[in-house]
Amino acid sequence: MSMGARVGVVIGGIALTLVLILAVFMITRGSATPSAAASSSSTSTGSDASATPLSTPTPLAPTFTPHPSASDAPGPGSPEPTPTVATAELILAAWQAGADGLSASAFVQDVVEEGGTCVLHAQQGDVVREVTSQATPTGQNVSCGFVTVPPSELTPGDWTIWFDYSSPTTVATSGAVTLGYDKDQ
Numbered sequence: 001m002s003m004g005a006r007v008g009v010v011i012g013g014i015a016l017t018l019v020l021i022l023a024v025f026m027i028t029r030g031s032a033t034p035s036a037a038a039s040s041s042s043t044s045t046g047s048d049a050s051a052t053p054l055s056t057p058t059p060l061a062p063t064f065t066p067h068p069s070a071s072d073a074p075g076p077g078s079p080e081p082t083p084t085v086a087t088a089e090l091i092l093a094a095w096q097a098g099a100d101g102l103s104a105s106a107f108v109q110d111v112v113e114e115g116g117t118c119v120l121h122a123q124q125g126d127v128v129r130e131v132t133s134q135a136t137p138t139g140q141n142v143s144c145g146f147v148t149v150p151p152s153e154l155t156p157g158d159w160t161i162w163f164d165y166s167s168p169t170t171v172a173t174s175g176a177v178t179l180g181y182d183k184d185q
Contacts, residue, residue: 086111090165090172094146097159097179102149106163106174108135108142116167118144122159129153135165156182 088111095104102122116135121128129149135142144163162176 088172090174092174097181101151105146106144120147
């Protein structure tokens with residue numbers, strides 16, 4: 001293993017440790033808050049030093065439009081309003097390329113709701129692979145969990161990955177990162 005690869009592995013290990021510490025902090029902080037949901041789940045996250053972000057993983061549409069409050073509800077005899085779909089911030093939290101394929105996790109910041117769906121997209125040229133998962137409210141956010149595109153659907157080379165989130169009331173798209181993938185990792 002070259003010196004550069006060793007340094008990359010050390011940096012990746014440090015990044016993984018920081019992500020795990022942040023995840024534990026966010027989960028324990030959310031469960032200690034009286035307004036947090038009664039059920040919370042922890043998400044295993046990782047990071048890979050060979051991942052080269054295209055840019056800082058920032059959402060493509062980071063604006064948030066709040067839902068109408070109960071006081072905005074129409075009175076008796078008023079026509080039903082059209083449902084509002086909010087745009088939220090979806091953050092690509094961790095990613096890695098390994099023998100199990102391309103894996104990533106993401107969460108929708110400051111949104112807590114049931115019924116959402118996450119889609120991990122992986123693109124290499126004109127080829128796009130998609131894996132769908134049910135989103136889970138975690139107390140302060142909605143988690144997409146750790147989603148993996150299996151190696152059987154991948155070819156060696158660079159893959160760009162990103163998440164989409166949708167529910168009846170919220171839509172979001174994460175920023176994208178590019179990972180180098182080799183089936184023999």
